[in-house]
Amino acid sequence: MAKPRIFVSSTFYDLRLARGELEHFIRDMGYEPVLNERGQIPYGKESALEDYCYNEINKVHILISIIGGRFGSQSKASDKYSISNIELKTAQKQGKQVYIFIESGVMSEYFTYVKNKDVKGIQYSHVDDVRVYKFIDEIYAMSANNQIFPFDSMPQLITYLREQWAGLFERFLDGEAQVRLVDMMNKMEQVTSTLEGLAELYRTTSTSGDSDDKNRMMDEILIQNHPLFSAMRKLLRVRYRLFFTNEHEMDEWLRYARAGKKLVSSPKLWDEEDRDDFTVYNVSMGKDTHYIFQVSKSLFDENKSLKPMLPGDWDDSLISLVELNTPGDDDEIPF
Structure with missing residues (x-):
């Protein structure tokens, strides 16, 4: 039976508990979660490991991006982006449905960054790298498929996803009618x-x-x-x-x-x-x-x-x- 495949994109060490809760929620919904730490992305020897993550996005239907305080592993494609940044950009380029969640503390401090981005030497307490805020700048600059949802807890995030997916199903039924x-x-x-x-x-x-x-x-x-x-x-x-x-x-x-x-x-x-x-x-x-x-x-x-x-x-x-x-x-x- 066909199942929606949901790719979970985020840094790992700081958000591993959130990723685990999301995996259980996706399975409970009857969908198929795709997380690299679970061995659900097949790796080969021909390319860099991150390339297999990007290639897997071709085969999924939805991408969930969670942005926290860590920048994560830098992508080999550009020193401006982390691997999780490129995962989100790849999904948006392919026209996949994406859901972007940012930790509330990071989101609040982002607006401080916006007012002080030209100030040199400023230190931020919620992120380990200012490139996190620069990437959020890019997300806001996109013309579509870039809705951001700040969250304080995983139950709040999961409730939002449940309502969004119910809305997608309703739109599908309306389209069939x-x-x-x-x-x-x-x-x-x-x-x-x-x-x-x-x-x-x-x-x-x-x-x-x-x-x-x-x-x-x-x-x-x-x-x-x-x-x-x-x-x-x-x-x-x-x-x-x-x-x-x-x-x-x-x-x-x-x-x-x-x-x-x-x-x-x-x-x-x-x-x-x-x-x-x-x-x-x-x-x-x-x-x-x-x-x-x-x-x-x-x-x-x-x-x-x-x-x-x-x-x-x-x-x-x-x-x-x-x-x-x-x-x-x-x-x-x-x-």
Whole structure:
């Protein structure tokens, strides 16, 4: 089952108790904590140890940064930053969700630093290196993803995180509801278009006795507004209008738009018998991301032409899209 991976970034010796409490809280939430002292970051021999910490941020979903009074180990990248500073900067550069916590004593003295940063020789009691305050300056200067929460105790910090993550989940649910609303409106628009076309057909041919012409025109209207097109647009993330009249045209579109390759049979993706009643394609939905796309053969007649269908007769099981996971792939989560 997919779990959010949460990277905990801070200096170690002065904040090791806080890191331990955060680890327990993250596990209690059902998420996966990532802490370097727990062996959760795989190290190799090809690069410096800190590089593996930065690389691991590529594989997490959230980073929690705790800033205390110690500067910590200086990064090899720059003498301006510690390793934990670079971890935070890396997460922000990658657009990860970050939460920044600063000990209240450090935060209070920071404002003294702001007023006296040009004074030479000044000593600060809450930090061991003025570079801690210089880095907080940089955080405040960022345009986004830089909200700072001063804290006095770990229960206060954990309560804040619990409320924030509840808010993220609420936003995700609201987004899902919005997607369903847009989908419903698109379906209503499709039904309206079909009805308008049928009404126009009835009006223009009401005096004609040629039923074959009426049926042919009705089929054309139904094909133009076929529910397969809107279903494929949604499933394959297509932003433009989709239209074809037969299986060959669909093959061509899949080949050019989604690098689609028709397969003789479907790979074993389910614990069920082979789906011989489906046409199967291997399609690409992005870099190194491949899917199996299946289309029911019942949508086409014996000449491989698309059969007319009313929107109300559509069944979502007529097409499907399943991701082909490769070894080492990370599970995706909604936030």
